[in-house]
Ligand SMILES: Cc1ncc(C[n+]2csc(CCOP(=O)(O)OP(=O)(O)O)c2C)c(N)n1
């Protein structure tokens with residue numbers, strides 16, 4: 001599969017918009033490249049793909065893509081994407097959101113998109129704070145962490161986004177980090193191919209705000225942290241359910257084959273046409 | 280050839296049927312009194328005609344899904360009332376900015392906030408026009424009968440497609456819950472405006488390059504035209520653009536694409552408005568009926584009733600010209616004073632303008648309006 005991608009992924013990138021707006025050391029560029037490579041590996045024609053973005057640093061990703069795109073409002077991308085997918089089921093709809101976008105302001109839409117099991121692929125870049133607006137606290141910021149609005153330490157707990165998506169009924173739930181590029185690419189391909197709601201969390205550094213305020217070091221050191229503090233789902237400790245505190249569990253976390261919204265709605269339509277005939 | 284059908288219908292049902300007749304095949308909404316029947320009818324009717332009904336988690340999501348469906352090439356709408364209309368505002372702004380055709384039905388109820396949840400009001404007129412941040416214009420229509428609920432819903436979809444703009448159907452609890460006989464024209468007699476798709480080669484398509492009329496053709500996601508829509512300020516290519524000259528051009532066009540075709544948009548109906556008048560009675564929606572009844576019993580006072588079918592853009596010229604033929608103007612509306620401000624602005628002191636405002640959750644009786652007409656006649660020595 002990967003060999004197929006070759007340089008074809010460049011076809012999905014809007015080169016004239018480069019260089020991108022993201023800070024040096026930001027993880028967003030890695031996710032963008034993996035996404036383009038996944039599209040290329042799956043051989044998806046640009047016109048069949050719609051990228052729906054929310055508002056935030058990662059939400060600017062649509063500016064660098066040559067697919068169809070809809071850049072929406074803060075937190076609502078999943079709801080826009082739902083309309084697109086239901087209206088034209090043959091489209092491949094990718095929803096790119098930051099953690100603040102998807103889980104804080106948009107948490108309700110996340111729960112319901114997963115419950116409805118709409119055939120979308122959500123790619124959430126979790127950098128534990130609001131990058132675009134200056135590094136404020138987010139719903140994924142861990143307790144005690146310093147952000148521009150929790151200068152004395154975050155009094156709240158952070159969400160585990162994957163557990164939410166799983167509990168709400170997503171057909172595929174997975175996590176990677178921007179250090180684990182081959183895994184990230186594979187999960188993107190699987191998420192896009194999977195019917196129903198796919199949820200992919202990508203843990204990523206924001207050296208400019210989160211890294212700096214929490215003294216996590218240089219971008220390279222933040223990457224090393226992602227490498228050393230990640231644990232694959234197949235690792236013995238993970239299998240035993242013993243993920244040490246502070247470690248990031250990566251890989252496919254949940255998978256099911258529940259009917260997606262449109263498959264279930266087909267039955268509604270059949271009942272409606274049956275009723276029409278009886279009339 | 281099919282003949283028109285006469286049916287006994289509720290206003291909300293007529294809105295749902297009007298939407299389907301206009302070609303709507305997607306409804307996303309969240310239940311709220313007094314609009315819920317529209318959702319209920321759509322949940323049964325849309326799957327019958329190959330469409331989709333989805334009850335979303337809130338009104339923010341509802342309008343978002345509608346915009347998404349429209350960009351995928353399917354005529355789409357939602358219906359709500361005050362609290363839900365408030366929640367929709369940010370994304371209606373996106374539909375204005377992204378120039379996405381869609382229809383939002385607001386069956387007005389008494390506010391503010393939860394207010395008198397089951398009672399009537401006409402107090403969202405200014406919200407429909409100004410409820411969002413930023414400079415912008417959209418179209419709002421207001422039905423006064425069940426027949427108009429049907430007809431204006433069709434018109435709303437046509438205008439939305441014609442001008443690539445969200446159209447608000449500003450109904451009210453009385454009209455929406457009224458039941459009366461409507462005449463539904465056969466499909467071939469119904470004027471339906473189809474979306475203007477681009478004709479250029481796909482790699483030349485710019486989703487915001489206006490045609491000669493100021494309106495850019497709109498492709499559908501999934502067609503051979505690949506395109507980009509954003510809520511941010513953008514250039515003709517649909518990508519972010521910070522150039523001040525571009526921003527000024529875009530904002531101005533959001534207005535002029537509609538105002539330069541005002542004859543296609545602005546609709547009023549006059550009842551007894553010929554010749555000179557003692558009083559011009561301006562009103563809209565559910566207040567039209569009691570206003571006409573009051574005018575009919577005004578004795579030797581000559582009262583013409585002007586129904587504002589289009590509320591936005593405001594029928595400036597129509598109001599101004601008719602006001603000149605009257606000695607005084609009265610504006611009757613179920614709010615503390617909204618349309619009356621527009622009428623005062625338009626009449627510009629040429630004639631005295633009086634309001635008649637009711638905001639207790641009840642509609643007007645003809646007697647109440649007749650009493651105000653007499654009072655104004657007295658004040659003006661008519
Ligand atoms: C309704 C609304 N509220 C607030 C904002 C301001 N805002 C823009 S982006 C953002 C947070 C972005 O954080 P996140 O989603 O985590 O993305 P990141 O920038 O970290 O990629 C906020 C609060 C907005 N655009 N809209």
Ligand code: SF4
Nearest residue numbers: 022023026057131206
């Ligand atoms: S502020 Fe943070 S998230 Fe935004 S581009 Fe910079 S490093 Fe990336």
